[in-house]
Amino acid sequence: MKQETVDPKQDFMxxxxxxxxxxxxxxxxxxxxxxxxxxxxxxxxxxxAQNVRVEVDREDGEVRVFSQRRVVDESDxxxxxxxxxxxxxxxxxxxxxxGDIIENEVTPKEFGRIAAQTAKQVVVQRIREAEREIVYNEFIEKETEIVTGEIARATSKTVYxxxxxxxxxxxxxxxxxxxEYKAGQNIKVYILEVKKTNKGPQIVVSRSHPGLVKRLFEKQVEEIYQGIVQIKSVSREAGSRTKIAVQSLDERIDPIGACVGTKGSRVRAVVDELGGEKIDIxxxxxxxxxxxSASxxxxxxxxxxxxxxxxxALVVVPDYQLSLAIGKSGQNARLAAKLTNWKIDIKSESQIKEEMELKANEEDIEETLVEDIESTSEVAEVEDIDLGTEVDLDSDIEE
Known part of the structure; x- marks a missing residue:
């Protein structure tokens, strides 16, 4: 039985x-x-030392080398x-x-082996680059989105x-x-940045970014996903507290109620994913x-x-609400300022009253001082006139 010969060049193509x-x-x-x-x-x-051109036949994969010489005038x-x-x-x-180019084939006999090795290296490299490009294109579209991943390992500084x-x-x-981050643990992460490098795409993810909270609510609250309820702003101190401001485009739908869900089911799902982080809507x-005021x-x-x-903004609150408005270590006020993008000064009613009374007293004192100064000036003017008159009288008597 005749055995078929295998053409490595054709296999390559x-x-x-x-x-x-x-x-x-x-x-x-x-x-x-x-x-x-x-x-x-x-x-x-x-x-x-010649100019050469290498050609790979597109049909049979044969590699040929051609020398190239340019046609010139004898004097040139x-x-x-x-x-x-x-x-x-x-x-x-x-x-x-x-100016024409004349080509002659100069393919060395032993060039086939070199060609095969080179071609293999090029293909492997191109496959690697193509796979990197595919991964980059896949994740660049997911930037600012959340994905579920599995923790590979965790060091003292970085979690992979x-x-x-x-x-x-x-x-x-x-x-x-x-x-805590443990190998094998599944977690949801926010894709913060996708960079293209020589070593392939590099992806940076986050658990602390405010965008994670926003995306989690989009997944839990159908009205947000549909665009009926909008998240206007988010301020967050990861692991502790988050504030989100919401607005409904449909008067019949309560945006806070939609985010909270039946018996708090929707907001609870987000809180659980964030490890118990408190959320104000x-x-x-x-x-x-x-x-x-709402913030x-x-x-x-x-x-x-x-x-x-x-x-x-100057915010006035009842005396018994001052510590609550400011929050522990100023957190509530700080988050409100970030949420609204306004500088907020919070004072109690009694503080405002004291400031007003102090201001009133200062104004009274200032008014009294002005009156005293004006009175002293009038007296001085009168005394100057009387003194001048006496001098004139004495002068007349002597004459």
């Missing part, structure tokens, strides 16, 4: 066809890259390796003209999370303070005073005085 079909790697681009790599390999191994001939006189060129083919075909990093600054308002929830507010030009 078939493999390129498969790569183009299965991985979307353009066959022509690979072949062009192989030709450039073979040109470099030829010059390195054979030290040719400088290098016989690179140039040929017009007269000599026309001995080969009468149709040659000045497998998110599909790539390992993402979560630096210490993007971790929730106090949260407030109504957004275009009126700065209303928005600032200080759960405290009650007596009044809000706003300075639109300086974007500052």
């Amino acid at each position: 078939d493999a390129l066809d498969e790569l183009e079909k299965d991985r979307g790697i353009n066959k022509e681009i690979i072949i062009d890259t192989i030709e450039q790599a073979l040109l470099t390999a030829y010059k390195k191994n054979f030290g040719s 001939l400088y290098d016989t390796f690179l140039e040929i006189e017009l007269a000599d060129a026309r001995k080969i083919d009468p149709s040659y003209e000045l 999370v497998n998110v599909g075909k790539i390992e993402a990093s979560m630096p210490e600054s993007e971790q929730i303070p106090g949260e 407030i109504n957004y308002s275009e009126d700065p005073a209303e928005f600032i 200080l929830s759960p405290s009650k507010v007596v009044r809000v005085d706003v300075n639109e030009e300086e974007k500052t």
